[in-house]
Amino acid sequence: MKECVFAGFGGQGVLTVGLLISQMATYKDYHATWIPQYGSAMRGGTANCTVKFGEGYIYNPSQDEPDILLAMNNPSLVKFLPLVKPGGTIVVNSDLVDSEINTRKDINLVEIPCLTLAKEMDHPRGANVIMAGAIVKLSGDFTEREAIDGMNDMFRKKGKEKYKELNTKALSIGYNYI
Amino acid sequence: MADMMKGNVAIAEAAIRAGARLYAGYPITPSTEIMEYMSWRMAEVDGVFVQAESEIAGINMIIGGAACGVRAITASSGPGISLKQEGMTTLSDEELPAVVVNMVRYGNGIGTLYSAQCDYHRETRGGGNGDYRCIVLCPSSVQEATELMVLAFDLAEKYRMVSVFMSEGALGQMMEPCELPEMRELPRYPWGFDGKYTNKKVGIFDRNSRDEAVLLNEKYNAVKENEQRWESIDVEDADYVLVAYGLPGRASIGAAKELRAEGYKVGMIRVITAWPFPEKAFQEVNPNVKGFITIEANATGQLIDDVALTALRTIDKKVQCYCRPHVYGIPSVKAIKQDFIDVVNGNMKEVY
Numbered sequence: 001m002k003e004c005v006f007a008g009f010g011g012q013g014v015l016t017v018g019l020l021i022s023q024m025a026t027y028k029d030y031h032a033t034w035i036p037q038y039g040s041a042m043r044g045g046t047a048n049c050t051v052k053f054g055e056g057y058i059y060n061p062s063q064d065e066p067d068i069l070l071a072m073n074n075p076s077l078v079k080f081l082p083l084v085k086p087g088g089t090i091v092v093n094s095d096l097v098d099s100e101i102n103t104r105k106d107i108n109l110v111e112i113p114c115l116t117l118a119k120e121m122d123h124p125r126g127a128n129v130i131m132a133g134a135i136v137k138l139s140g141d142f143t144e145r146e147a148i149d150g151m152n153d154m155f156r157k158k159g160k161e162k163y164k165e166l167n168t169k170a171l172s173i174g175y176n177y178i
Numbered sequence: 179m180a181d182m183m184k185g186n187v188a189i190a191e192a193a194i195r196a197g198a199r200l201y202a203g204y205p206i207t208p209s210t211e212i213m214e215y216m217s218w219r220m221a222e223v224d225g226v227f228v229q230a231e232s233e234i235a236g237i238n239m240i241i242g243g244a245a246c247g248v249r250a251i252t253a254s255s256g257p258g259i260s261l262k263q264e265g266m267t268t269l270s271d272e273e274l275p276a277v278v279v280n281m282v283r284y285g286n287g288i289g290t291l292y293s294a295q296c297d298y299h300r301e302t303r304g305g306g307n308g309d310y311r312c313i314v315l316c317p318s319s320v321q322e323a324t325e326l327m328v329l330a331f332d333l334a335e336k337y338r339m340v341s342v343f344m345s346e347g348a349l350g351q352m353m354e355p356c357e358l359p360e361m362r363e364l365p366r367y368p369w370g371f372d373g374k375y376t377n378k379k380v381g382i383f384d385r386n387s388r389d390e391a392v393l394l395n396e397k398y399n400a401v402k403e404n405e406q407r408w409e410s411i412d413v414e415d416a417d418y419v420l421v422a423y424g425l426p427g428r429a430s431i432g433a434a435k436e437l438r439a440e441g442y443k444v445g446m447i448r449v450i451t452a453w454p455f456p457e458k459a460f461q462e463v464n465p466n467v468k469g470f471i472t473i474e475a476n477a478t479g480q481l482i483d484d485v486a487l488t489a490l491r492t493i494d495k496k497v498q499c500y501c502r503p504h505v506y507g508i509p510s511v512k513a514i515k516q517d518f519i520d521v522v523n524g525n526m527k528e529v530y
Contacts, residue, residue, distance in 0.1 A: 019182060019353065022182050022353065023181070023182050026180065026181065026182055026355045031355075032182065032354065032355060033352060033353070033354050034182060034352060034353040034354070035348060035351065035352040035353075036351055036352075057432075059428055059429050059431060059432025059433075059435075059511055060425075060428070060429040060432060060508055060509075060510050060511050061348070061352055061354075061425070061428075061508065062348065062425075062507060062508040062510070064510045064511075064512070154181075154182075157181065
């Protein structure tokens with residue numbers, strides 16, 4: 001079983017990245033759970049969700065000890081740094097996150113300038129999908145094909161098929177950045 | 179392969195598929211998505227959706243719908259359900275079926291937004307006046323929630339009583355793969371008002387409460403006998419049995435399995451019907467069991483009372499009953515294992 005935490009500002013698409021990964025897992029017939037940190041405010045502030053997936057049943061869907069953390073902003077890295085499992089991986093949005101915040105030697109820090117990469121491919125809203133691609137590769141649980149098929153299946157069902165090409169490209173950029 | 183679905187959305191869609199054609203209620207976190215979904219979905223199935231001016235108005239509309247023979251549902255959370263108690267005792271008095279969903283949040287008074295199990299006593303005993311009972315169903319996953327929603331309506335109709343769907347804030351907010359139940363089209367209950375005074379009129383002074391009491395007890399005894407539901411593992415030879423429900427129940431199964439693999443004789447009972455309490459699950463427990471341990475998401479420990487009473491009735495000797503209330507949230511598998519170790523090492527005092 002793998003546990004991932006996705007964290008950032010509201011609007012950076014972290015809840016969607018979490019959902020993408022969980023839907024890819026389901027697409028592969030894994031068990032999966034997605035659970036947000038929820039509150040009374042809808043917009044602004046920080047947002048995060050926890051995704052667990054694997055071949056076995058998931059007994060506790062809530063946040064515990066993530067194998068992978070996605071930190072899209074500085075407050076997320078500060079908040080979740082102590083939680084990450086020893087030997088775990090932290091993926092940071094290096095366009096915004098100051099990697100000096102990391103004080104841990106027992107984790108693998110991966111810096112990805114996802115905002116720059118998204119701008120370069122002319123899909124500024126695709127930064128989160130680029131990060132999803134990177135996390136898929138780092139997790140080692142999905143091939144690039146499985147990830148793309150799982151993602152497109154989800155967006156198709158949500159009626160957002162028109163971004164298929166852009167999202168596929170964004171996911172590949174993230175996947176191949178690692 | 180099933181798609182990821184949010185708990186509250188799955189609960190609402192399952193209710194529609196179980197034949198619900200009236201929703202009336204007032205929004206409150208963490209149950210609001212049920213109402214939001216119903217606001218457009220009810221229209222698609224020619225049902226009625228009302229955003230009432232208050233929880234009290236909402237439950238009274240449910241009384242009206244049920245009296246007219248329509249499958250009716252309302253949803254809220256802790257303090258909102260407090261407001262519905264008068265309506266729920268009225269439904270019970272009139273023997274009208276309905277489903278009341280409580281996506282429990284933590285706290286007394288207005289409470290907080292944390293996911294919790296602090297309403298156990300209120301839901302299992304009934305918070306209104308009188309001595310009525312409600313069937314109380316407690317899911318531990320999104321999939322199970324959809325199945326129990328169908329059951330909630332079927333049992334409410336079969337016994338003509340209120341089914342309380344007692345879940346937790348976190349289950350409403352989380353997503354899991356989920357297969358929805360089949361769509362059912364149901365006729366109105368034959369005994370409902372039809373606008374033609376077809377059925378016999380019973381005035382309030384025509385009622386005989388002593389005769390009704392006999393029938394009421396017969397009904398509740400039938401429910402106790404026939405409708406207990408639970409999931410249990412490894413209780414036959416267990417030295418200790420964990421007892422929990424909902425999401426902490428799910429995590430406790432994981433803890434019991436890991437403890438078993440580490441050589442401890444641990445069993446687990448996950449309560450699915452908090453009322454009728456699954457006494458039959460305890461009849462299968464090792465008669466030489468040393469203790470029951472409840473794992474709860476509240477401050478004071480509530481499930482422990484039912485566990486201790488049931489242990490007294492089902493096990494010949496006095497068994498120690500322990501409780502670890504985690505206040506709110508879902509305790510981790512690791513934390514539950516530690517609770518067990520605390521009991522074994524004498525670091526937790528028994529409650530009963």
